Amino acid sequence: MSRIRLVVSDVDGTLVTSDKRLTDGARAAVAKLQDAGIGFTLTSSRPPVGMRMFSEPLRIDLPMGPFNGSSIVDPSLAVIEQHLIPADAAARSIALLERRGVDIWLFSNDNWYIRRDDGKYVPHEQRTIQFDPTQIDDFTPLLQKACKIVGASADFPLLERCETELQGELGDSALAVRSQDYYLDVTPPGQNKGTFVQAMSKRLNIPTEAIATLGDMQNDLPMFKVSGLPIAMGNASDSVKRHAAHVTKSNEDDGFAAAIDFILGRNAES
The missing domain is CATH 3.40.50.1000 (HAD superfamily/HAD-like)
Structure with missing residues (x-):
């Protein structure tokens, strides 16, 4: 021992x-x-x-x-x-989460981006990390600098299904795993x-x-x-x-x- x-x-x-x-x-x-x-x-x-x-x-x-x-x-x-999510894996992750109606956030090393400010867990995350998001219309310009993509949802079974789907979709190109019942994280491979x-x-x-x-x-x-x-x-x-x-x-x-x-x-x- x-x-x-x-x-x-x-x-x-x-x-x-x-x-x-x-x-x-x-x-x-x-x-x-x-x-x-x-x-x-x-x-x-x-x-x-x-x-x-x-x-x-x-x-x-x-x-x-x-x-x-x-x-x-x-x-x-x-x-x-620092490691980044490959741009193609980031794009596929966002597309799948969007199809499932899950709120999507993208984190670079020094910023947090959202596409709308009425997501259920945005205030929760603001309190947690003590940092405010930047609202944008399109994640495409940020795909080359994504450290983490988060799918946030109060529908826990849905997010669990999304986890399995994303793991199948991404293979070894990125890691998809829930960090909370309400957060599904996509992070760099390996x-x-x-x-x-x-x-x-x-x-x-x-x-x-x-x-x-x-x-x-x-x-x-x-x-x-x-x-x-x-x-x-x-x-x-x-x-x-x-x-x-x-x-x-x-x-x-x-x-x-x-x-x-x-x-x-x-x-x-x-």
Whole structure:
């Protein structure tokens, strides 16, 4: 049993509560990690700007992995590594989501674009990432700079069907996976939260078996697969929990802090 030397956490549904609040317990838990000499960083489906509010309160000094780990930025959000969705895959994704009547957003490294401002989840996303979208009529001029395309819908079964359809449509040209029940993310091929964990392993010279990962959704499974200690939140689905070595409490019950205590206790026993 390897001692954990690095913790990589998801943000929404994991680090923060459903109202996007960073609890005192979560802050204290990260401080405990740092006091124990254990590294800590984040990977999320959020764009870089949506992760900036955590760097200072959590004293993050390691690279972070926005866009489901397909980009790597430093704590100041300067780009270390960036991958883009191939333009053809971006166009096909938008076309399929449009046919299914799903709201479509496009994220570049530094902006968020929408085609209308009355989508159900636009205000929710504004509050979450603390950033306002730019409304445009046509995504075509942006296809060459797409870091992430999101299909947003309150019809969860529809979005699940779209996920399967897009995976079949795109093959290995892009990755399509839900980051929330109401968000379907399309991101660059060959890049995910697992490749981010592997990149951090190489950068810090820490074996992957000495890395713990925390998450709650399907897009967290790639990092579960490559890490030594995958931990699922209590609010995760059973299909996600099955891939975890440990299940903590929910994000509404300071499950993140409980997971950190579990990691520290495990280290003490090893």
